[in-house]
Amino acid sequence: AIRFFEVNTGAQIPSVALGTWQAAPGVVGDAVAAAIKVGYRHIDCAQAYGNEKEIGAVLKKLFEDGIVKREDLWITSKLWCTDHAPEDVPVALDRIHWPVSMKRGSVGFKPENLIHPDIPNTWRAMETFYDSGKARAIGVSNFSTKKLGDLLEVARIPPAVNQVECHPSWQQSKLRAFCKSKGVHLSGYSPLGSPGTTSLKSEVLKNPILNMVAEKLGKSPAKVALRWGLQMGHSVLPKSTSEARINENFDVFDSSIPDDLFAKLSELEQARLVKGSPFVHETFGAYRTFEELWDGEL
Ligand code: A2P
Numbered sequence: 670a671i672r673f674f675e676v677n678t679g680a681q682i683p684s685v686a687l688g689t690w691q692a693a694p695g696v697v698g699d700a701v702a703a704a705i706k707v708g709y710r711h712i713d714c715a716q717a718y719g720n721e722k723e724i725g726a727v728l729k730k731l732f733e734d735g736i737v738k739r740e741d742l743w744i745t746s747k748l749w750c751t752d753h754a755p756e757d758v759p760v761a762l763d764r765i766h767w768p769v770s771m772k773r774g775s776v777g778f779k780p781e782n783l784i785h786p787d788i789p790n791t792w793r794a795m796e797t798f799y800d801s802g803k804a805r806a807i808g809v810s811n812f813s814t815k816k817l818g819d820l821l822e823v824a825r826i827p828p829a830v831n832q833v834e835c836h837p838s839w840q841q842s843k844l845r846a847f848c849k850s851k852g853v854h855l856s857g858y859s860p861l862g863s864p865g866t867t868s869l870k871s872e873v874l875k876n877p878i879l880n881m882v883a884e885k886l887g888k889s890p891a892k893v894a895l896r897w898g899l900q901m902g903h904s905v906l907p908k909s910t911s912e913a914r915i916n917e918n919f920d921v922f923d924s925s926i927p928d929d930l931f932a933k934l935s936e937l938e939q940a941r942l943v944k945g946s947p948f949v950h951e952t953f954g955a956y957r958t959f960e961e962l963w964d965g966e967l
Contacts, residue, residue: 671899672922676829677852680805683743684899685919686711688858688908691866694720698727700910705737707916713832713858713906715747715766745832745856745906747810748795751775753786758794759801765791765809768816769948769955769962778947783954788816789823796826806830808854811945814847815964821851832856832906834943837897837934838873843966845901857898860905861891862942869942878937882930889917896921897934941967 673681687704689697689712697720701712712728714721728744731737750771752761757773768786775782795807808830809820821827831848835841835857848855862873873879874890883890891907895918898905907918926934941963949956956962 674854674902674904676806676854677827678806678829680743680829682806682830682854682856682904683709683711684904685709685895685921686713686743686745686856686904686906687915688713688906689720689724690715690718690858690908691863692718692720692908692910694723696910698723700912700915701727702731703912704915704919705731705742707919709915709919710737710741711743711745711904711906713745713856715745715749716752716761717747717749717766721746743805745830747832748791751782753791755790755794755797758791759798759803765795767811767945767948768809768813769945780947780950780953783948783950785955788820792820792824792828796824799826808832808856810858813962813964813966814844817844817847817851817853821853827851828853830854830856832858834859834941835898835903835905836860836862836873837879837894837937838862838876839939839941840901840935840937841966845903849902855903857903857905859942860898860907861894863908871942873942876937878933882926882933885930886924886926888924891918892921893926893934896924896926897931900926900931 671684676682687709701724747766748761750769751773753770770784770786771782799807806829808828810832812831831853862871863869864871864874879890883893895905909915945962949962
């Protein structure tokens with residue numbers, strides 16, 4: 670029933686995570702508690718989401734109350750762009766969030782804060798962090814096929830995961846095939862196309878083909894989108910702060926999309942939603958164009 674996928678360290682990554690990007694402080698704690706109570710064992714976090722403190726407090730309580738054990742949880746976090754200097758890595762976290770670096774201590778997305786990343790150097794610090802035993806796996810996020818390939822060439826410990834945007838309307842065919850060939854697990858963020866994010870103008874859940882498949886199966890489009898991800902072999906990280914939708918998004922293990930309808934889902938028009946606009950600048954940082962940031966995967 671696709672509850673876990675194995676990553677290249679041998680660790681088992683739970684296939685459905687609760688996403689916490691844009692889950693506001695004040696509600697995120699209840700969402701995490703509701704998710705764990707219904708069976709989620711993976712919480713997708715990041716320092717940049719500004720809500721890790723509350724998540725930490727809730728987890729501590731859940732451990733103390735014996736609701737879940739720490740060793741049964743997979744907690745993803747991400748190293749923010751200002752913490753790429755090797756000496757800053759161990760104090761920060763266990764994942765690279767973007768292949769983009771920013772000045773130490775800088776706040777926000779001002780272009781003048783962008784600096785050239787030295788990914789091999791940052792990665793060596795991640796490897797040391799892994800050696801220390803503080804992370805069961807280290808990975809990257811928002812890496813194109815090219816950037817992941819370059820990192821694999823110099824890595825002593827290959828990344829276990831590349832977390833990228835992935836849903837039926839941005840299927841990442843090329844990157845997925847590459848990850849598979851290299852044993853890097855793909856985790857899909859915005860698996861519902863982030864419908865609540867007005868800046869992204871997402872229509873993923875409204876896609877007519879997705880809705881046709883959903884109707885035939887008698888499931889919601891959200892469930893079909895998540896189940897599609899699981900059947901493609903990647904973990905999915907749906908964000909919700911509504912208990913009903915947290916439950917709905919975890920109810921995807923019992924029935925699969927049959928081959929004929931699954932094939933229909935490969936016909937959806939493809940478009941990346943998350944472009945990484947703050948990281949592309951004509952003067953500052955490493956990437957002049959979206960083409961360069963994503964190495965043509967647009
Ligand atoms: P809410 O938190 O109110 O449930 P993604 O994970 O792709 O970024 O999408 C998250 C967005 O999708 C949030 O706005 C969330 O709103 C909404 N959402 C989460 N689960 C569902 C669902 N099952 N059906 C429809 N919308 C959902």
